Amino acid sequence: MSTAVDVKNVTFAYGETVAVEDVSLSIEEGDFLGLIGPNGSGKTTLLHLMIGLKEPNSGSVRLFGEPVQEFDAGERIGYVSQRSTDRAGSMPVSVREAVLMGRYPHVGHGRPGKEDRQLVDDALERVGIADLADRSIGKLSGGQRQRAFIARALAAEADLLALDEPTVGVDADSRTDFYGLLDELNQQGITIILIEHDVDILTEHVDSVACLNQRLYHHGDTVSFLESDAIAEAYGTSGRVIAHDHP
């Protein structure tokens, strides 16, 4: 199996504030990786570095074997963030239009054809919101909206899903369904990187966990993560540093 994302010695800082420090990890195709860490630990930054939304200050990122800044097969990555779904609430865009956007990188400047529309219909069917296709996406519930964004990634025929806390503000039942859907997609071979603050939900679904707080505290399968004390270390570090400074 080949490597989907390869991160080597990556450091990124916002001005003086270091967000990600010397992180190395690689994600194989077909993996389901959970990124975990306290608030402000650099999870989102690391995800952005992986998909090329940010450039590292030092170190290198390769996406499907190519340096990320040269990677131009944008349709292979499906990205869903809390921010994108927030915006959807205020804009009159139909669910079908939003999902069709996944086809945009494929069709260029032309008009989406029959095949594109078929893929959109299939994607809507797949995530179970085909009946909502002509609704305005802002009128959907949080869970339905997340499904629409996943449908967009499916319509794009993405083989990597990058999800940044996709279920914030989604009720518990829809959340369970949503993670069930992610499991199915992963079994079909789609690589998934997921940021999720709820450790219990995360460890139930993902195959491997990367525990981050500026530096990488643990990267390995879920069992080894649960047995390790990475989480205590990652979440406790800042406290300990303060204790050193003020004995």
Added chain:
Amino acid sequence: MSLDTAKEESAGAITTKLYWLLAKLYWPLGVAFRTIDRYRHTIEVTGLALTGLLATLMLVFIVADWLRFWSGPVGATAATIFDTYVSAGSVFDRLLGTRVFESPGTIRAIATGVLIGIVGPLVGTFLVHRQMALIGETLAHTAFAGVAVGLVIAGLTGMAGSRDQLIFVAFIVSAITALGLQRLTERTDSYGDVPIAIVLTGSFAVGTLLISMARGQFAIGIEIEDFLFGDIAIVTVGGTRMVAVLSIVVVALVVFFYKEFLFITFDEQAARVARLNVRGYNSLLIVMTAVVVVGAMQILGVILVAGLLVIPAATASQLGRSFRETLFLSILFGQLSVLLGLFIALVASLPSGGSIIIVSIGFYIAAVAISDRSVGQISVH
């Protein structure tokens, strides 16, 4: 106990009666809404086709107006077409008992209005949903500075300083400032309103300084108030021609890059992940806005021009179920506002900018009322 029940019953009966009375009053309104709703697609397509036809007619007029002084058969044909428009205008005048529509100047103003009534809301809809509604206002103020720069250049070079020249300079200054504004907002990391406020007031300050300096140095044959408040009478032959060109270019660009503009508006980060040149499309959108604003400024004036970009888009967003429909509706509302507003202004000798904006706000209020109602209906279902 029984007394209470009786009371309750009678209270219930009154409520029922009241309800029926209200329902009867609202019934025709409800039927009207439902009928409109059933045929909304047909209505929209018809409206768009009519708008397209009107725009084509106006473009033909502008071309005829341009070619009619040519020698040979082309000039002769153009002159005949031109005369046809003028006589059509006088038919209007006879019907209304006015003497405004027979003037070529009025027809030029209407032609400009029809075209900006399409391209204004067209770029405006993207701006509103990029949360950049005030960009139009800012660029109008930079256009004012552009007019002032034009005055100074005209004075220094000894040119006539005609309105055409001033508008042309305004186009250039506004487009350049637009790109500068974009860099500024990128640096401050958001389309916050601080850079917008700075550029808006800054360019107006430059404009006022330059104009009062120019006033002392050169003879200025132009009332600056015309640019501030807009006036049908200041629409020139050259200005109309520039609006025709910019309208064709802007419509063509939006048709060609529709998907890209929609994607960066809806989900900028995902568009970036999909490897779209977000920055490039942003620049294109903002420069398009700048030229549309300068074109529309002739009729609406610096102060009111943003309204034509924002209000029809906001109206359409209340009613649209998809972005495409919203875009179509915004053009329809923009067009109706311009036509009705210009008509009122011409017949009642009122300023065109004010009447266009008031009409468009009227549509907005109606749309808010209707969409509240339909939300209620959906929840009942």
